[in-house]
Amino acid sequence: MNNKVEKVTGGLNGTIKVPGDKSISHRAVMFGAIANGTTTIEGFLPGDDCLSTIDCFQKLGVQIEASGDKVKVDGKGWSGLVEPTEILDVGNSGTTTRLMLGILATRPFHSVVIGDASIAKRPMSRVTEPLRQMGATIDGRNNGDLTPLSIRGGHTSGIDFTSKVASAQVKSSILLAGLQSEGVTSVTEPHLSRDHTERMLQAFGVDVQREGLTVSVKGGQELTSQHIVVPGDISSAAFFLVAGAIVPSSRIVLENVGVNPTRTGIIDVLQQMGANLELMNERETNGEPVADLVISTSELQGCEIDGDIIPRLIDEIPVIAVLATQAQGKTVIRDAEELKVKETNRIDTVVSELKKLGAKIEATDDGMIIEGPVQLQGNTVNSHGDHRIGMAMAIAGCIANGNVTVENSGAIAVSYPNFFEHINNLK
Structure with missing residues (x-):
């Protein structure tokens, strides 16, 4: 399955609910x-x-x-x-x-x-x-x-x-x-x-006990049934947070997104780069923090991403690489060796696919270096069966001159079945 993404000329505007976490x-x-x-x-x-x-x-x-x-x-x-x-x-x-x-x-x-x-x-x-x-x-x-x-x-x-x-x-x-x-x-x-x-x-x-970086449980414990309300997945929201920041004339509201502090590295990076991002209506459901996120077109600066933040944004690195292509200066991602054992070797795959669109990006042993801003160009790219690579390339297509065709885009259904529908709804 292939999907063609055209450059967005009038901005991405509106409100969406991303799929559950x-x-x-x-x-x-x-x-x-x-x-x-x-x-x-x-x-x-x-x-x-x-x-x-x-x-x-x-x-x-x-x-x-x-x-x-x-x-x-x-x-x-x-x-x-x-x-x-x-x-x-x-x-x-x-x-x-x-x-x-x-x-x-x-x-x-x-x-x-x-x-x-x-x-x-x-x-x-x-x-x-x-x-x-x-x-x-x-x-x-x-x-x-x-x-x-x-x-x-x-x-x-x-x-x-x-x-x-x-x-x-x-x-x-x-x-x-x-x-x-x-x-x-x-x-x-x-x-x-x-x-x-x-x-x-x-x-x-x-009963779960935590002390520093150690968590422990006693054996013999039973669980009691609950009513669980699943918040929107911040890893799915990340694609539209990046789209809202880099597509000109955009303002996107993402409702009911989980903002668990162990997952909000993408928010920290966007704020560090200078994005126009607000958290509204912050609340808690089933022990999980939730908020509405508002992102609009932003002037972005490159930054360094490494250390303790990496586990908090490991799944968002493919789309952070797209974000970095539109930021002023150099963005360096380190300490991300874990990307090599995801659905694909995401370091090599992100670099090779973004290069097809004209990005200035190089792989390192534990991450990548991206120079921006660069005007991306249309081409055919491939998800390699990895849902996050497929979505990242589609977001790149929103700002590329000419169409971007994403091959094997069916992989996106793993985490975001109505992804392309949401892009079209915001146009």
């Missing part, structure tokens, strides 16, 4: 599945990744009804999960894979997890190794680093785990296993990663 949608289904009682979810993201989570938990014996952005999960507690008769297919979803492994590690049955060609290349030993330390039996290609993975869960014991990477998926997988393990399980990170798991577990009645 992908991270929170995944967790709402999973936690509802292991909770006691019926969990209802509003604002669910019905993208391919989150639908993979629903499919896997249905195969584990959980009754789940989904209609658009509304979902009902009939949880029967931890013991309500049963041995699947089919292979659990996670599709393209790393979150489904890694978090579900933490849940399966404690269940007294056998299961097999598989995904698509992209998942087959992504490193899983970052979760399978600590889960084995806890007592789970996990095997797979490359000694359990690559899918397909075979899991035989059972009696597990808590561990004190120090993670080499700041990864919400690693932290969440171990904590979920810890909830049904003997003793206390703690995870210490080099930087604070997304804390949606900790916030939502507390909403489901779990």
Whole structure:
């Protein structure tokens, strides 16, 4: 599937609601599945990744009804999960894979997890190794680093785990296993990663302790069903925040966006670059901070992006690179090695695709250097099956002279099924 994006001449103006937060949608289904009682979810993201989570938990014996952005999960507690008769297919979803492994590690049955060609290349030993330390039996290609993975869960014991990477998926997988393990399980990170798991577990009645960069849970805890309202995904909002800043004569209002401080690196970067950005109507839902974001055309300055902020904007770097092409001076992104093990090697892919549009951009070992401002030129680019690359290139198309054709744009449905419709609605 290909999509052609034309240069926007009259600005992007109006109000949109971006799809529900992908991270929170995944967790709402999973936690509802292991909770006691019926969990209802509003604002669910019905993208391919989150639908993979629903499919896997249905195969584990959980009754789940989904209609658009509304979902009902009939949880029967931890013991309500049963041995699947089919292979659990996670599709393209790393979150489904890694978090579900933490849940399966404690269940007294056998299961097999598989995904698509992209998942087959992504490193899983970052979760399978600590889960084995806890007592789970996990095997797979490359000694359990690559899918397909075979899991035989059972009696597990808590561990004190120090993670080499700041990864919400690693932290969440171990904590979920810890909830049904003997003793206390703690995870210490080099930087604070997304804390949606900790916030939502507390909403489901779990006692979660945090001290500095260490978070811990006691074993034997049960979850109680909840009504979850999923805020808009800031990673999806990021594309329109950048579009509003770089397309002339634009003003976009993004309603009901999650502004969890572990995710708002994109807001910090926009403010650091001098963007006209306001947060309005700030509030809290299910322990998650939410706001309406207003962005308008801005004069931007290049900046340096590195260190502790990187885990807070790792998914937004493809579109931040597009933003940087329109900023005055040099933008340097460092400490982003994690991009190499996303849906694609996002460092190389962002650089190669933006170069096709005439960007002055170079890859480094742990990031990229971008010179601006540059007038981008139309061309054919490719998402390489990566939803965030596809959307970033489409936003670049809004300011390029001539049309930008995004090949393999179907990948965008993973997180933002009505993305192109929203661009057209704002014209």
